Amino acid sequence: MRVLVLAPIGRDAALLADTLTALQIDTAIPGDGPALLRMLAEGAGSAIIAEESLTAPLMRALREWLASQPAWSDMPLLILTSGGRATRESHDRAQELQALGNVTLIERPARPDTVQSAARAALRARMRQYEIRSRQEALVQANADLEQFAYSASHDLREPLRSIAIYSDLLARSSGPALNEKSREFLCQIQSSAKRMYGLLDDLLTYAHASSIPEERVEPVHALRPLEIALENLAGAIRESHAQISIGPMPCARIHESHLSQVFQNLIGNAIKYRKDDCALRIEVSAREADGHAVFSVADNGIGVEAAYKETIFGIFKRLHADGKYSGNGIGLAICKRIVERYHGRIWVDSEPGRGSNFFFLVPN
Ligand code: ADP
Numbered sequence: 001m002r003v004l005v006l007a008p009i010g011r012d013a014a015l016l017a018d019t020l021t022a023l024q025i026d027t028a029i030p031g032d033g034p035a036l037l038r039m040l041a042e043g044a045g046s047a048i049i050a051e052e053s054l055t056a057p058l059m060r061a062l063r064e065w066l067a068s069q070p071a072w073s074d075m076p077l078l079i080l081t082s083g084g085r086a087t088r089e090s091h092d093r094a095q096e097l098q099a100l101g102n103v104t105l106i107e108r109p110a111r112p113d114t115v116q117s118a119a120r121a122a123l124r125a126r127m128r129q130y131e132i133r134s135r136q137e138a139l140v141q142a143n144a145d146l147e148q149f150a151y152s153a154s155h156d157l158r159e160p161l162r163s164i165a166i167y168s169d170l171l172a173r174s175s176g177p178a179l180n181e182k183s184r185e186f187l188c189q190i191q192s193s194a195k196r197m198y199g200l201l202d203d204l205l206t207y208a209h210a211s212s213i214p215e216e217r218v219e220p221v222h223a224l225r226p227l228e229i230a231l232e233n234l235a236g237a238i239r240e241s242h243a244q245i246s247i248g249p250m251p252c253a254r255i256h257e258s259h260l261s262q263v264f265q266n267l268i269g270n271a272i273k274y275r276k277d278d279c280a281l282r283i284e285v286s287a288r289e290a291d292g293h294a295v296f297s298v299a300d301n302g303i304g305v306e307a308a309y310k311e312t313i314f315g316i317f318k319r320l321h322a323d324g325k326y327s328g329n330g331i332g333l334a335i336c337k338r339i340v341e342r343y344h345g346r347i348w349v350d351s352e353p354g355r356g357s358n359f360f361f362l363v364p365n
Pocket residue numbers: 266270271274300302303304305313314318319320321327328329330331332333334357
């Protein structure tokens with residue numbers, strides 16, 4: 001929470017530091033630009049900088065340092081300007097300084113009260129940022145714990161499940177013919193429940209993976225390849241359903257190929273699953289670019305989603321059809337949502353029951 005004071009002329013820096021020390025604000029005086037940058041990197045609540053110290057190289061270095069800061073950080077800078085009459089140049093310079101980010105311009109000669117209140121406001125803002133950082137760290141930790149839990153649960157539950165699956169298979173093979181019809185039915189139930197449980201555990205693990213995607217900027221990938229991979233994985237279902245799939249031109253997007261592929265696969269898989277019995281299935285995959293984003297769309301002419309459930313279906317374990325007509329665990333869309341949100345994207349659906357659904361998602365490009 002210390003305030004760094006860079007004012008190279010005469011005793012300016014010392015006077016400013018005295019003004020702040022009177023308020024019990026911790027201050028430090030870097031001797032020059034490089035020292036300021038070093039001290040900023042070590043940690044600071046704010047910096048008061050005299051405009052004349054902001055030479056072009058220091059401005060550049062400061063811009064770079066600010067850009068490299070984590071998302072929670074918005075370093076408050078108080079810049080002491082020269083004052084005097086407003087001119088075209090002073091206006092342009094003010095614009096240039098403001099472009100640094102969280103900047104307050106203080107015109108000289110500045111009264112001690114003005115400097116004190118600006119410094120206090122800057123430190124309050126910085127304190128809030130630290131609070132956000134702590135909350136974010138707690139969330140990251142909670143996510144890591146959840147992922148660890150999902151891993152262990154999935155791993156530990158798989159072992160007894162394997163035994164159930166193996167021994168019920170052995171039982172069916174060794175004594176199947178000797179069992180009466182009722183007992184054979186029970187055995188079948190055990191086998192299919194074990195299979196379903198395997199599916200649930202896999203999905204849970206994929207969901208945990210999607211939660212732990214690091215929030216880092218990735219290089220753009222062309223979306224066609226991940227889409228093709230998704231279609232290859234769904235080849236059997238596509239053949240069986242006789243789906244006619246049309247694909248529009250694909251843009252690039254800043255998302256890992258495997259994650260984009262997963263989202264396409266879940267959405268196209270759903271389009272196939274929730275088709276209507278009485279008409280040929282048509283699926284249209286298209287994309288457009290808008291405001292620095294790639295907006296993808298997977299549209300079908302299937303059973304559609306009622307307006308009341310357009311948000312709910314993206315929740316984990318949320319399903320609209322529990323009656324057994326459509327298989328599933330209710331995790332597919334939750335995984336899509338997790339993935340696109342990790343890339344600061346969004347996913348939503350436009351739909352009319354009985355006429356089809358259009359799932360959209362956007363990610364930065
Ligand atoms: P699952 O398919 O395993 O149930 P999802 O999370 O993929 O889980 O989907 C949640 C619910 O959203 C589904 O149960 C279904 O009711 C609805 N849904 C998803 N995609 C479609 C679609 N293309 N058409 C109609 N309903 C859909």
